[in-house]
Amino acid sequence: MIGRLNHVAIAVPDLAAAAAQYRGTLGADVGAPRALPEHGVTIVFVTLPNTSIELMEPLGEASPLAGFLQKSPAGGMHHLCYEVADISAAAARLEAEGARVLGPVKTGAHGRPVLFLHPKDFTGTLIELEEATP
Numbered sequence: 001m002i003g004r005l006n007h008v009a010i011a012v013p014d015l016a017a018a019a020a021q022y023r024g025t026l027g028a029d030v031g032a033p034r035a036l037p038e039h040g041v042t043i044v045f046v047t048l049p050n051t052s053i054e055l056m057e058p059l060g061e062a063s064p065l066a067g068f069l070q071k072s073p074a075g076g077m078h079h080l081c082y083e084v085a086d087i088s089a090a091a092a093r094l095e096a097e098g099a100r101v102l103g104p105v106k107t108g109a110h111g112r113p114v115l116f117l118h119p120k121d122f123t124g125t126l127i128e129l130e131e132a133t134p
């Protein structure tokens with residue numbers, strides 16, 4: 001079911017500083033910041049030869065990153081995003097197997113349907129699934 005690793009997400013307290021470090025110190029290809037109020041984050045994507053890094057800072061009072069950054073004020077790895085061919089079929093299969101799908105399918109940062117799986121069901125790792133043509 002899961003395919004390519006679409007991105008690895010890192011929650012950071014200061015997106016501008018993190019983006020500058022990736023662009024300057026690490027010499028990476030860093031995109032422009034994008035506010036995603038419907039997701040409570042502002043992000044930049046770092047483009048790598050084989051995948052992407054999603055740097056994210058909280059946006060708004062109800063950001064899902066708030067609790068995470070309270071526990072890890074310097075930031076840290078937040079989630080992995082795998083690609084699937086059919087997000088609805090994936091959600092149905094996962095729910096049938098007892099996994100917790102967090103909320104409804106939404107439109108993600110790439111304009112494609114995404115969903116999240118509870119970290120406690122997958123070895124302590126928050127998983128995002130993004131529908132992408134294989």
Ligand SMILES: CC[C@H](C(=O)O)C(=O)SCCNC(=O)CCNC(=O)[C@H](O)C(C)(C)COP(=O)(O)OP(=O)(O)OC[C@H]1O[C@@H](n2cnc3c(N)ncnc32)[C@H](O)[C@@H]1OP(=O)(O)O
Pocket residue numbers: 009036039041054064065066067068077078079081102107108109110114116118119120124125126128
């Ligand atoms: C979609 C746009 C964009 C894209 O790429 O397209 C994005 O990726 S936006 C990313 C931001 N959005 C989300 O993360 C949505 C899904 N997240 C959630 O629903 C919550 O953050 C949730 C349920 C994962 C955690 O909720 P909360 O922060 O309130 O913490 P809890 O105390 O309820 O956590 C319970 C338990 O899980 C551990 N936890 C929390 N976050 C993570 C994490 N990122 N990785 C691993 N574990 C995590 C937390 O420590 C608690 O563990 P415990 O042992 O009970 O203390």
Ligand SMILES: [Co+2]
Pocket residue numbers: 007009054079081128
């Ligand atoms: Co993501």
